[in-house]
Amino acid sequence: MKYISTRGGCEPKSFEDVILTGLAPDGGLFVPEELPHFSKDEIASWAGLSYEELALKIMTPFVDGAIPQDDLKQLIDTSYATFRHGAIAPLIQTGHNEWILELFHGPTLAFKDFALQFLGNLLDYTLEKRNQKVVIMGATSGDTGSAAIEGCRQCKNVDMFILHPHKRVSDVQRRQMTTVMADNIHNLALEGNFDDCQNMVKDSFADQSFLPDGRQLVAVNSINWARIMAQIVYYFWASLSLGGPERKVSFSVPTGNFGDIFAGYLAHKMGLPIEQLVIATNQNDILHRCISENDHSTRPLEQSLAPSMDIMISSNFERLLFDLYSRDGNAIAGLMKDAKAGHMNLSDTALVEARKLFSSYRCDDQGMLKIISDVNRDCDYLLDPHTAIGLEAARQCRRNLETPMVTLATAHPAKFPDAVKKAGYPHDPELPPHMADLFEREERFTVLANDKEAVHQFMADHIPT
Numbered sequence: 001m002k003y004i005s006t007r008g009g010c011e012p013k014s015f016e017d018v019i020l021t022g023l024a025p026d027g028g029l030f031v032p033e034e035l036p037h038f039s040k041d042e043i044a045s046w047a048g049l050s051y052e053e054l055a056l057k058i059m060t061p062f063v064d065g066a067i068p069q070d071d072l073k074q075l076i077d078t079s080y081a082t083f084r085h086g087a088i089a090p091l092i093q094t095g096h097n098e099w100i101l102e103l104f105h106g107p108t109l110a111f112k113d114f115a116l117q118f119l120g121n122l123l124d125y126t127l128e129k130r131n132q133k134v135v136i137m138g139a140t141s142g143d144t145g146s147a148a149i150e151g152c153r154q155c156k157n158v159d160m161f162i163l164h165p166h167k168r169v170s171d172v173q174r175r176q177m178t179t180v181m182a183d184n185i186h187n188l189a190l191e192g193n194f195d196d197c198q199n200m201v202k203d204s205f206a207d208q209s210f211l212p213d214g215r216q217l218v219a220v221n222s223i224n225w226a227r228i229m230a231q232i233v234y235y236f237w238a239s240l241s242l243g244g245p246e247r248k249v250s251f252s253v254p255t256g257n258f259g260d261i262f263a264g265y266l267a268h269k270m271g272l273p274i275e276q277l278v279i280a281t282n283q284n285d286i287l288h289r290c291i292s293e294n295d296h297s298t299r300p301l302e303q304s305l306a307p308s309m310d311i312m313i314s315s316n317f318e319r320l321l322f323d324l325y326s327r328d329g330n331a332i333a334g335l336m337k338d339a340k341a342g343h344m345n346l347s348d349t350a351l352v353e354a355r356k357l358f359s360s361y362r363c364d365d366q367g368m369l370k371i372i373s374d375v376n377r378d379c380d381y382l383l384d385p386h387t388a389i390g391l392e393a394a395r396q397c398r399r400n401l402e403t404p405m406v407t408l409a410t411a412h413p414a415k416f417p418d419a420v421k422k423a424g425y426p427h428d429p430e431l432p433p434h435m436a437d438l439f440e441r442e443e444r445f446t447v448l449a450n451d452k453e454a455v456h457q458f459m460a461d462h463i464p465t
Ligand SMILES: *Cc1c(COP(=O)(O)O)cnc(C)c1O
Pocket: 110, 111, 112, 143, 144, 222, 254, 255, 256, 257, 258, 259, 260, 261, 308, 309, 386, 410, 411
């Protein structure tokens, strides 16, 4: 299978090439030239498979010969062996036809482990085969950094530099990154905010001449296709557990960069009967405004209690727009230019098409705290702030009470003790046993000025040649 850019300005690329880079050279994102499609009978025949077996069925057509079946199976098995729940992604019922899909049983307690455990293994396998080494560079405001570090700490062919804004990430989030003592992992605390970190990474991808010969930068945020691919699996998994594909299922997804919910859209296009996909946003509600009133205009970013959803321009939205605009790369290039300048207007056709499947809802901090408290009272179940927003959106947007509605639980509540206590929970939610000593572990990170020369010099000095 070949992959093309959403802006139509470059040659089709192989699976391997696509996972070993960042954006396409024309600034777009890579998508498969053609999506695989599964019949209802085929999907039905997967009932009863383990999570890993199901993942193998769904990923195989995307990888398309780049990796022999036995090796792909091994990569998948290794990736999910680190999860601490027998079901990998268990479903919990919180009401009539209302379910929570717990995606936080991986090493760093957020759904990002689903993709990044796999991506780490996939990169090392591919690099070993090609006899190549790469440099991963990424910016994080929280969950991505730790999940990426856990995914790549054992990679022999990867050196990794993760930038976080100095003194602006939570203690749990920072310690999850800085207590990993692997020689190939480097945490840089930049004296600046998250945008400064992200700009530093963007500029570095644009001019990689500071790297030693033969090295290239690889992105591990959700522009990397392999991350999206791995996330498609749990939509099939949840559906098969709830009577699919005979029965339709709906999903509500706490949304930031639009990666997670885009995987749900792909599952739908690949043949999984999904009735409704709910885009749940916090007060940074640009996607909700866009879907509900065609208002995709940027506003100053507000800090919320659900920080992983504090995003202005969601990069993966471009992948959806590409389909909504009949895969017209020029149209997408134009739209993205508008979006960057502050305002993008969707065509009526695109909006009508999007609204057939997608609904959206905005839930601010106050609403979120109320849901955490309500659900804790009614179900004796503690939600994290992101999941709480998802559940509220699910309840508000449901079109059909007979269709199971699944909210994706994107993080464990122990990652966000302050929000949970604000909702009335009497003490810090307990960290799972494997992280209980997090606050006693030794930390290692380097504070650097928000200065490109300084960052590049540090990286060049710490990449073994
Ligand atoms: C990353 C993250 C999100 C947002 O996911 P996207 O794929 O960026 O939409 C939501 N919740 C949590 C806890 C996250 O870590």
